[in-house]
Amino acid sequence: MLRLIILLLLIVCGWCPSAVYAGPIDYFDITRPKFKPLPVVISMSPANHLNGLYVQSVFQSNLEQTLFFQIFEEKSHAEKTPNSIDSPAFRMEMQILQEKPLKFLFTLYGREQETPVASGNLSEDKKTDLRQLGLQMANTFIKNSLGFKGIAESQIAYTSQKKNGRKNIMLSSYDGTNQQRFSYNLGSNNHASWAFDNQNLLYTTFTRSNVQIAIQPSKRLRASILSFPDGTQPQGGSWSPRGDSILITLMTKGNSDIYSYQLKNRKLERILAWKSLETSPSWSKDASSIVFVSDSVRFQQPQIYIHDTTKNKTRRITFRGKYNSSPRWSPDGTQILYEGKRKGYFQIFKYTLSSNRHLQLTFGRFNSEKPDWSPNGKQIVFSSKRNGLSKLFLTSVHGGRMIRLTTTPKSVVETNPVWSK
Amino acid sequence: MLLQLPLWRYPAVVIFSVLMHGILVLILFSEYRRDPVSTQIEWFELREMQLPKKNNTQASASSPAMAPASKKPERIPVKSEITVQDSKLDELPTVIIPPVTKKPFAEKKLTKEPASFSELKTPPAEEEIITLEPIQNPIPAEVIQEDMEETLLETNPETSIQQTIPVLEEKSASVFSLDEVLQQTKNFPKKTEWNETMEGQAVSNSLGNLLSGIRMVRLSVPKKEEEQNMRLDSLDAQTYLQDLNHFFAQHWEVPLHLAESELTVVVRIRIDKAGRIEKTKIETSSGDAELDHSVSRLLKNLQSLPSLPYSYLGHFYEFGIKFTPRDLQF
Numbered sequence: 001m002l003r004l005i006i007l008l009l010l011i012v013c014g015w016c017p018s019a020v021y022a023g024p025i026d027y028f029d030i031t032r033p034k035f036k037p038l039p040v041v042i043s044m045s046p047a048n049h050l051n052g053l054y055v056q057s058v059f060q061s062n063l064e065q066t067l068f069f070q071i072f073e074e075k076s077h078a079e080k081t082p083n084s085i086d087s088p089a090f091r092m093e094m095q096i097l098q099e100k101p102l103k104f105l106f107t108l109y110g111r112e113q114e115t116p117v118a119s120g121n122l123s124e125d126k127k128t129d130l131r132q133l134g135l136q137m138a139n140t141f142i143k144n145s146l147g148f149k150g151i152a153e154s155q156i157a158y159t160s161q162k163k164n165g166r167k168n169i170m171l172s173s174y175d176g177t178n179q180q181r182f183s184y185n186l187g188s189n190n191h192a193s194w195a196f197d198n199q200n201l202l203y204t205t206f207t208r209s210n211v212q213i214a215i216q217p218s219k220r221l222r223a224s225i226l227s228f229p230d231g232t233q234p235q236g237g238s239w240s241p242r243g244d245s246i247l248i249t250l251m252t253k254g255n256s257d258i259y260s261y262q263l264k265n266r267k268l269e270r271i272l273a274w275k276s277l278e279t280s281p282s283w284s285k286d287a288s289s290i291v292f293v294s295d296s297v298r299f300q301q302p303q304i305y306i307h308d309t310t311k312n313k314t315r316r317i318t319f320r321g322k323y324n325s326s327p328r329w330s331p332d333g334t335q336i337l338y339e340g341k342r343k344g345y346f347q348i349f350k351y352t353l354s355s356n357r358h359l360q361l362t363f364g365r366f367n368s369e370k371p372d373w374s375p376n377g378k379q380i381v382f383s384s385k386r387n388g389l390s391k392l393f394l395t396s397v398h399g400g401r402m403i404r405l406t407t408t409p410k411s412v413v414e415t416n417p418v419w420s421k
Numbered sequence: 422m423l424l425q426l427p428l429w430r431y432p433a434v435v436i437f438s439v440l441m442h443g444i445l446v447l448i449l450f451s452e453y454r455r456d457p458v459s460t461q462i463e464w465f466e467l468r469e470m471q472l473p474k475k476n477n478t479q480a481s482a483s484s485p486a487m488a489p490a491s492k493k494p495e496r497i498p499v500k501s502e503i504t505v506q507d508s509k510l511d512e513l514p515t516v517i518i519p520p521v522t523k524k525p526f527a528e529k530k531l532t533k534e535p536a537s538f539s540e541l542k543t544p545p546a547e548e549e550i551i552t553l554e555p556i557q558n559p560i561p562a563e564v565i566q567e568d569m570e571e572t573l574l575e576t577n578p579e580t581s582i583q584q585t586i587p588v589l590e591e592k593s594a595s596v597f598s599l600d601e602v603l604q605q606t607k608n609f610p611k612k613t614e615w616n617e618t619m620e621g622q623a624v625s626n627s628l629g630n631l632l633s634g635i636r637m638v639r640l641s642v643p644k645k646e647e648e649q650n651m652r653l654d655s656l657d658a659q660t661y662l663q664d665l666n667h668f669f670a671q672h673w674e675v676p677l678h679l680a681e682s683e684l685t686v687v688v689r690i691r692i693d694k695a696g697r698i699e700k701t702k703i704e705t706s707s708g709d710a711e712l713d714h715s716v717s718r719l720l721k722n723l724q725s726l727p728s729l730p731y732s733y734l735g736h737f738y739e740f741g742i743k744f745t746p747r748d749l750q751f
Contacts, residue, residue, distance in 0.1 A: 027741040398680035
């Protein structure tokens with residue numbers, strides 16, 4: 001053994017002179033590539049099975065909705081790129097094992113790999129219909145290909161208003177195909193907020209006489225109304241991570257402050273009581289900080305602040321532009337989305353806490369407002385007036401291509417989207 | 422055989438080996454410092470220019486600038502058929518020297534005809550281009566200030582219009598001898614690649630008519646230095662980085678899910694001066710298969726990169742690129 005080590009040492013010493021010759025070289029940093037979706041090829045056997053085709057279409061549309069993938073069917077890919085050296089990044093093979101109930105064997109291959117990255121069975125049952133099967137397949141694909149959680153089964157709540165109608169809270173599936181009305185009271189409903197466990201939603205109901213906060217289970221159509229002291233007027237709220245309290249903005253004598261409302265004992269606790277207007281509070285996921293909006297520096301020029309509840313310190317994070325509002329914590333608590341007015345139009349920005357970097361995600365001569373994060377933090381939903389009336393759009397968290405979420409008629413105004421957690 | 426040595430001798434062998442290598446490294450390093458990489462061409466100081474007696478009397482008659490410097494101050498001709506850009510210190514011209522082995526001196530006719538302009542403008546592909554740099558001492562003859570003009574070659578040979586540009590003021594007028602220089606080159610045959618057969622050999626007909634009487638001496642570049650990589654100076658590096666950024670922004674495609682990531686692929690590339698890729702190697706992979714694939718596909722498709730700055734003197738350039746898809750561009 002010792003002799004072997006000595007021999008190795010001699011060999012290493014022999015290499016020393018060549019190491020001396022290898023002088024230093026210049027290194028250049030290239031950091032600005034072009035971004036594109038990953039090409040994915042899917043195939044199914046038998047290819048013309050009716051239920052199988054439906055599941056495949058749900059799977060395919062949900063994958064494309066992520067903006068990370070470009071889907072090809074096996075034949076079309078071969079025709080489009082006959083001489084291309086770029087093979088598909090992933091190949092998904094679906095085989096129908098059983099007709100009733102429908103049972104799939106899926107196999108996922110990586111680039112030029114013979115051994116599969118993942119494989120398994122997915123089958124229809126009482127809880128899982130064909131559509132659900134397609135969504136599960138999309139989530140499985142994303143988890144095994146890109147390594148993060150799929151969001152095909154998530155929901156988006158938003159405020160919808162038909163022409164001359166009242167505002168109502170609506171729920172939309174991730175791919176925009178399923179739309180259902182959520183609020184059924186006689187008031188005008190707005191500012192929805194999901195609980196961290198997705199079991200409840202709270203929203204603000206405006207009637208002719210007063211303003212109320214309503215809490216409604218996400219799978220029931222009946223809401224409970226919260227009561228507040230006389231002389232106070234609630235204006236929107238958001239859930240605490242534990243779900244036992246909510247943060248609300250209460251307007252008293254022309255001044256709005258931020259309060260915490262305990263749901264069990266209906267106790268109000270003042271968090272911030274500045275002389276200026278404070279609105280839009282929301283908790284970080286670890287419940288250590290609150291992000292909110294205040295016009296404390298200049299009247300009617302709101303800016304975004306973070307209040308550390310453990311140290312009782314507040315710091316301002318936006319300094320550019322005269323109007324920055326609607327802040328939202330990212331799921332991991334490292335970034336904040338907000339809207340800011342630039343050159344007369346609202347645009348979406350992303351702020352990274354660690355680097356203090358603000359990144360503009362939307363551009364154009366139209367308003368893009370009220371952003372919110374997807375549950376996996378990879379996409380954002382926001383309302384935009386790019387075609388006149390406000391509609392909901394999705395884009396990646398890095399910006400770039402945008403796609404419309406819903407296919408509602410032109411006369412329907414869609415605002416204030418919030419994504420389930 | 423080594424394995425049969427007694428055990429106590431092995432440390433001695435190791436120490437001896439390390440010492441020997443250390444000495445070798447020191448020797449190599451001292452050589453390296455003595456001949457810095459950045460100097461590839463050795464420059465000789467020209468002191469006096471004398472008209473050679475045996476060659477080209479007509480050509481020398483048409484080139485009074487070659488007259489001995491001991492006489493009274495001469496004027497540099499401004500209307501000779503072929504003009505020489507030899508009086509401007511700040512911008513010395515590019516001199517084109519054909520390879521000496523192609524046309525032996527014995528077969529070559531010395532012509533009195535001036536070379537065509539197109540020949541001067543476009544050198545043959547096999548010719549070597551050596552760029553002269555300013556030397557500290559100025560050129561030979563004393564020149565009269567008011568007549569100092571530099572003549573540029575006109576690109577259109579039919580019209581033969583010459584353009585004159587006033588020359589900057591000369592600060593001193595010391596003399597130099599070309600023969601002295603040639604003599605010096607003979608003293609260092611290894612460094613100058615001079616040999617006896619080359620003595621008296623004229624340069625190409627184009628250049629020869631311009632510089633009548635000057636015998637060609639090829640300045641050699643040591644082979645070791647030719648093979649060594651040079652580095653760009655900071656200004657050139659900055660300019661070249663901009664070129665590369667602009668270039669790769671159009672060619673490097675990365676999957677969207679990798680945007681804003683800090684993953685890095687490090688690549689080592691060797692290009693020639695025109696930017697043609699000679700060799701590529703991935704030094705460090707990012708650990709992400711898709712990012713690695715994007716870079717390897719890019720390198721596979723590319724044949725050339727932006728050409729190197731003109732001021733770069735090396736024959737090739739070896740450098741590294743760190744590919745990080747950090748910034749957004751849609």
